[in-house]
Amino acid sequence: MTTAQPAADSSRRRQWARRLLLIYAVGVLLFVYVPPTYMLLISFNPGLLPHLPSLSHLSVKWYSILFSEERMIAAFKASVVTGIATALITTVLAVLASLAYLRSVNRSLLFNTVVFPMFVPGVIQGLSLAIVFKLPNIIPSLWTITAGHILWALPFAFIVILTSMSALRGSLIEAAQDLGASNWQTFRDIIFPLVSPGITSAALFAFLLSFNEYSRAYFLVGGQDTLPIYMFGAMNAGTSPTIYALAGTILIVSFLGIGAALLALNVRQRRAA
Amino acid sequence: MVAEASQRVNPIRRGGVAASPAAAGLGGPGLYLALPTYVIVVVLAVAPLALLVFWSFWRYDPATYWIKPDLSFDAYQTIVSSGRLAVIIKTARIAVTTTALALVLAYPIAYFMHRLAGARLRMLLSLLFLVPFFTSYIVRTFAWRLILGRLGLVNTALQALGVIQRPVEWLLFDEFAVQVGLLASYLPFMIFPILLSMTRIEGSVLEASEDLGASAWQTLRHVVIPLTTPGIFAGSLFVFVMALGSSVEVQFLGGAAESMIAIMITDVMRVLNFPLAFAISTLVLALLILLLVIGNRYLGLSELFRSVSR
Numbered sequence: 001m002t003t004a005q006p007a008a009d010s011s012r013r014r015q016w017a018r019r020l021l022l023i024y025a026v027g028v029l030l031f032v033y034v035p036p037t038y039m040l041l042i043s044f045n046p047g048l049l050p051h052l053p054s055l056s057h058l059s060v061k062w063y064s065i066l067f068s069e070e071r072m073i074a075a076f077k078a079s080v081v082t083g084i085a086t087a088l089i090t091t092v093l094a095v096l097a098s099l100a101y102l103r104s105v106n107r108s109l110l111f112n113t114v115v116f117p118m119f120v121p122g123v124i125q126g127l128s129l130a131i132v133f134k135l136p137n138i139i140p141s142l143w144t145i146t147a148g149h150i151l152w153a154l155p156f157a158f159i160v161i162l163t164s165m166s167a168l169r170g171s172l173i174e175a176a177q178d179l180g181a182s183n184w185q186t187f188r189d190i191i192f193p194l195v196s197p198g199i200t201s202a203a204l205f206a207f208l209l210s211f212n213e214y215s216r217a218y219f220l221v222g223g224q225d226t227l228p229i230y231m232f233g234a235m236n237a238g239t240s241p242t243i244y245a246l247a248g249t250i251l252i253v254s255f256l257g258i259g260a261a262l263l264a265l266n267v268r269q270r271r272a273a
Numbered sequence: 274m275v276a277e278a279s280q281r282v283n284p285i286r287r288g289g290v291a292a293s294p295a296a297a298g299l300g301g302p303g304l305y306l307a308l309p310t311y312v313i314v315v316v317l318a319v320a321p322l323a324l325l326v327f328w329s330f331w332r333y334d335p336a337t338y339w340i341k342p343d344l345s346f347d348a349y350q351t352i353v354s355s356g357r358l359a360v361i362i363k364t365a366r367i368a369v370t371t372t373a374l375a376l377v378l379a380y381p382i383a384y385f386m387h388r389l390a391g392a393r394l395r396m397l398l399s400l401l402f403l404v405p406f407f408t409s410y411i412v413r414t415f416a417w418r419l420i421l422g423r424l425g426l427v428n429t430a431l432q433a434l435g436v437i438q439r440p441v442e443w444l445l446f447d448e449f450a451v452q453v454g455l456l457a458s459y460l461p462f463m464i465f466p467i468l469l470s471m472t473r474i475e476g477s478v479l480e481a482s483e484d485l486g487a488s489a490w491q492t493l494r495h496v497v498i499p500l501t502t503p504g505i506f507a508g509s510l511f512v513f514v515m516a517l518g519s520s521v522e523v524q525f526l527g528g529a530a531e532s533m534i535a536i537m538i539t540d541v542m543r544v545l546n547f548p549l550a551f552a553i554s555t556l557v558l559a560l561l562i563l564l565l566v567i568g569n570r571y572l573g574l575s576e577l578f579r580s581v582s583r
Contacts, residue, residue: 010488010489014389014489017389018389018390021381021384021385022385022390022394024381024382025381025385025398028382028460029398029401029402031457031460032402032405032457032460032461033401034426035413035416035417035419035420035457036408036412036413038416038420038426039412039416039419042419049424050419050422050424050425051424092309094310096306096307096309096310097306097307097309097310099303099306100304100306100307101303103303103306110307110310110311112569113310113314114310116314116318117314117318118511118514119511119514119561119565120322120558120561121514121515121517121518121534121535121557121561122518122535123518123534123535123538123539124322124325124518124538124554124557124558125318125321125322127325127538127542127550127551127554128321128322128324128325128554129317131321131324131325131328131547131551132320132321132324150313150317151313151317151318154310154313154314205406205407208407208408209406209407211409212407212408212409212410212411212412214409214410214411214521215518215520215521215535218539219542228409228411231409231411231412232411232521232524235411235415235525236524236525243415247409247412247416250408250409250412251408251409251412254408254409255404255408257407258403258404258407258408262400
């Protein structure tokens with residue numbers, strides 16, 4: 001009886017802590033989510049000033065003006081191309097590195113190598129790449145930007161694929177090899193099907209990281225701007241509400257990409273269950 | 274006493290080191306699989322950075338608009354004599370403030386997600402805090418301009434409530450706005466490493482602490498926080514690096530007089546003072562590498578990350 005009272009007390013206190021922290025977490029989420037949401041709403045306001053639109057006056061006016069701007073379309077295309085190139089190269093590298101990691105060659109060296117570029121500020125990374133490309137006189141293009149973006153996307157892609165590979169059971173691989181499968185067959189028939197949702201989402205994440213990257217591209221950009229570089233210029237210079245539509249477009253593309261990536265991961269979980 | 278027990282068990286050191294189950298089956302060295310990654314990182318990251326450090330000791334050559342070999346510390350002297358050191362120190366101060374605020378804000382959330390939230394709520398919160406990683410920081414930062422501006426959400430809300438008569442001007446274009454923007458951009462980078470280090474604490478350690486009569490608060494202070502120092506350090510390092518290298522936040526939200534390291538580097542490059550830009554970058558890199566080495570040696574940083582693959 002004497003111990004029951006403090007136990008009840010502590011469980012009640014736990015309840016309170018839970019409630020308070022939940023409210024707190026929601027508050028922090030609002031801090032992160034309110035600004036982009038607010039801007040998304042403003043992008044549907046037909047007026048010139050950044051006010052919230054009234055529900056009866058929602059308009060895609062600025063979006064239609066935006067999509068008739070040729071420079072914006074060209075920058076959008078450039079970002080899509082760069083994003084796809086980054087996603088393809090990064091994903092292949094990340095899959096190979098993850099397989100190597102599972103075979104436990106000097107793990108911490110491999111991990112630290114992959115993660116290292118995450119700890120280098122983007123401007124400095126971009127600057128150092130730009131001066132190296134200057135040596136053999138490589139002309140800045142979407143490829144030089146891709147080179148910078150790979151470094152940014154690789155650690156994320158590696159961690160996503162590694163996490164999805166940790167669900168692999170060693171017994172499956174042993175069984176395949178006991179039955180005479182070659183390394184390639186083991187990968188193609190056992191590992192890849194199980195890990196492919198992880199690979200898909202890693203590729204989508206790599207695409208988005210590239211699509212939205214500004215500081216690494218700054219020194220590497222050639223004649224054709226990427227979308228973030230175009231957007232930075234437009235936002236810094238302009239007062240035209242098309243920038244809200246541009247920001248809105250980018251948010252919507254990102255949300256769709258994230259949704260697709262999460263859907264891919266969810267498929268894996270359901271298949272695993 | 275509780276702290277002693279946790280030190281003896283030290284679950285952070287355990288696990289993660291053992292080879293994954295798949296490793297046994299695959300066998301053989303996989304160096305050729307890792308080779309492309311090593312080559313890419315060395316060629317695109319390590320070598321260019323090393324070259325940048327090396328070239329910071331060269332001298333600008335007006336004849337070629339490029340640099341020529343030398344062993345000169347001029348660039349470093351210029352950093353001090355031209356008042357650029359003040360910008361570096363100020364940037365570091367802002368980055369430290371952002372890091373400290375992010376830590377204070379993020380820790381309770383990570384604790385809540387790990388200890389108090391159910392599986393579904395934890396999943397939902399993880400997703401919501403993951404999304405900002407993959408959305409444009411330019412867009413998110415620009416959005417703060419609309420929140421803090423004259424016609425922004427804060428001003429219109431305060432006016433509607435009758436708290437203020439005229440729009441408040443000090444919200445935007447000063448260090449306050451920069452700090453808010455940085456915090457909103459990089460907070461999620463703090464949450465996940467801490468959460469990761471919390472999941473590595475074995476439940477038995479917490480039970481032991483409670484069985485020995487520690488309150489939830491005592492368990493947090495003497496067991497959970499000491500055992501999550503690798504996560505705290507990793508998260509702090511992430512946020513610090515991001516904030517130290519940030520430029521968009523200052524350009525969109527800071528006043529005309531505000532500068533940061535990244536802006537200074539681009540300005541210096543614009544006037545073709547290459548060695549100076551390289552020297553500033555070298556100082557920043559030296560600081561970051563020092564922090565990484567300390568983190569690895571004393572806080573088991575790579576151990577923490579290794580648990581990702583468990």
